[in-house]
Amino acid sequence: xxxxxxxxxxxxxxxxxxxxxxxxxxxxxxxxxxxxxxxxxxxxxxxxxxxxxxxxxxxxxxxxxxxxxxxxxxxxxxxxxxxxxxxxxxxxxxxxxxxxxxxxxxxxxxxxxxxxxxxxxxxxxxxxxxxxxxxxxxxxxxxxxxxxxxxxxxxxxxxxxxxxxxxxxxxxxxxxxxxxxxxxxxxxxxxxxxxxxxxxxxxxxxxxxxxxxxxxxxxxxxxxxxxxxxxxxx
Amino acid sequence: xxxxxxxxxxxxxxxxxxxxxxxxxxxxxxxxxxxxxxxxxxxxxxxxxxxxxxxxxxxxxxxxxxxxxxxxxxxxxxxxxxxxxxxxxxxxxxxxxxxxxxxxxxxxxxxxxxxxxxxxxxxxxxxxxxxxxxxxxxxxxxxxxxxxxxxxxxxxxxxxxxxxxxxxxxxxxxxxxxxxxxxxxxxxxxxxxxxxxxxxxxxxxxxxxxxxxxxxxxxxxxxxxxxxxxxxxx
Numbered sequence: 001x002x003x004x005x006x007x008x009x010x011x012x013x014x015x016x017x018x019x020x021x022x023x024x025x026x027x028x029x030x031x032x033x034x035x036x037x038x039x040x041x042x043x044x045x046x047x048x049x050x051x052x053x054x055x056x057x058x059x060x061x062x063x064x065x066x067x068x069x070x071x072x073x074x075x076x077x078x079x080x081x082x083x084x085x086x087x088x089x090x091x092x093x094x095x096x097x098x099x100x101x102x103x104x105x106x107x108x109x110x111x112x113x114x115x116x117x118x119x120x121x122x123x124x125x126x127x128x129x130x131x132x133x134x135x136x137x138x139x140x141x142x143x144x145x146x147x148x149x150x151x152x153x154x155x156x157x158x159x160x161x162x163x164x165x166x167x168x169x170x171x172x173x174x175x176x177x178x179x180x181x182x183x184x185x186x187x188x189x190x191x192x193x194x195x196x197x198x199x200x201x202x203x204x205x206x207x208x209x210x211x212x213x214x215x216x217x218x219x220x221x222x223x224x225x226x227x228x229x230x231x232x233x234x
Numbered sequence: 235x236x237x238x239x240x241x242x243x244x245x246x247x248x249x250x251x252x253x254x255x256x257x258x259x260x261x262x263x264x265x266x267x268x269x270x271x272x273x274x275x276x277x278x279x280x281x282x283x284x285x286x287x288x289x290x291x292x293x294x295x296x297x298x299x300x301x302x303x304x305x306x307x308x309x310x311x312x313x314x315x316x317x318x319x320x321x322x323x324x325x326x327x328x329x330x331x332x333x334x335x336x337x338x339x340x341x342x343x344x345x346x347x348x349x350x351x352x353x354x355x356x357x358x359x360x361x362x363x364x365x366x367x368x369x370x371x372x373x374x375x376x377x378x379x380x381x382x383x384x385x386x387x388x389x390x391x392x393x394x395x396x397x398x399x400x401x402x403x404x405x406x407x408x409x410x411x412x413x414x415x416x417x418x419x420x421x422x423x424x425x426x427x428x429x430x431x432x433x434x435x436x437x438x439x440x441x442x443x444x445x446x447x448x449x450x451x452x453x454x455x456x457x458x459x460x461x462x463x464x465x466x467x468x
Contacts, residue, residue, distance in 0.1 A: 059293045094394045102395045105343030160328045161336045
């Protein structure tokens with residue numbers, strides 16, 4: 001049987017070469033790529049093809065272009081899922097309810113792994129976050145500390161995929177349920193409940209108690225998500 | 235304080251307009267976009283800018299270009315996470331072990347929601363998959379049925395985000411731990427174990443028993459992931 005011949009454009013071939021160099025480790029995070037002119041010379045293709053390829057790699061999130069400095073392999077990939085998740089929301093394949101469910105799934109998965117893998121250094125950092133929140137009376141600071149608290153736990157799971165999903169989820173929650181985190185965190189009657197829940201999570205992690213960590217995170221998210229759902233409806 | 239002025243290119247403005255039309259519902263899944271010429275006329279920009287914008291939206295996974303037919307808003311977004319996940323792997327921010335952990339987290343989350351939400355139609359489909367696997371002696375068919383079995387459960391969760399993550403995870407497992415699914419599924423001593431595990435999951439879903447569904451999925455994935463880890467090491 002005949003199968004359709006795939007037309008590979010020159011820029012696609014350039015992309016393949018760059019990807020292969022990354023895969024082999026010849027290009028690493030933060031490395032500067034040769035200039036457009038040099039790449040065109042070495043690959044014997046037009047500068048337009050090189051430019052197209054670089055633009056495409058930038059949209060894919062593999063490289064970043066710094067004005068006046070050139071093109072670099074990115075150093076941080078934590079935001080790479082934000083654009084595709086945003087597209088899913090834009091086209092309405094998903095909604096706020098589903099993002100809260102995903103958050104639930106990811107945070108429970110993270111805290112289970114974190115309970116096994118967290119270092120004493122990470123525990124210290126988490127304790128400091130909670131202590132700072134304890135004496136803070138700035139609403140914006142409380143929100144920031146809450147985000148960092150949850151993010152640190154995902155980090156302690158030592159699983160980059162969970163981290164990057166949580167990152168995208170958090171950004172989408174901020175964007176789609178605007179000010180909700182703040183509204184929940186600063187309500188006087190909530191403050192003590194959340195403080196206790198955060199402490200429960202911290203203590204379970206400190207004791208490396210997987211079951212307690214999962215339970216504490218579940219209780220916390222059930223409370224927070226219920227409050228968030230109220231504001232989705234309003 | 236001065237803040238740097240963001241340079242918005244013409245093609246970025248075109249992208250914004252298209253995104254806004256999608257967001258408002260003026261452009262829906264499967265809709266055909268006007269021709270490049272027409273868009274350039276209406277937006278009073280160059281055809282090059284339109285072409286750049288369309289290319290970018292294609293890479294972002296919002297539109298697809300069909301040769302000789304034009305540009306369309308995509309109809310399926312299930313594969314949208316595959317490229318960013320692949321990039322994460324390419325740059326070695328993550329590895330096979332982490333993808334198995336993520337699979338674990340997502341499948342357990344899915345089966346919990348599915349136990350609440352599965353329809354009798356979906357249960358019937360899953361039963362048929364298991365019955366077909368029961369009498370199949372084709373290795374390739376067994377692999378395909380296994381993928382569909384797990385995918386159907388994610389679908390029954392009615393959470394598109396979980397579905398699309400599982401989709402990306404499955405593809406990456408196929409790509410990075412090549413033939414592993416097959417090797418595990420066809421081993422004579424595994425076949426009966428897996429059949430029993432799949433049936434346990436099905437029965438728990440049928441009984442809408444959340445705890446049993448989570449347990450059955452955990453047991454199954456623990457077994458399968460352990461076998462997979464062996465082949466990562468080999």
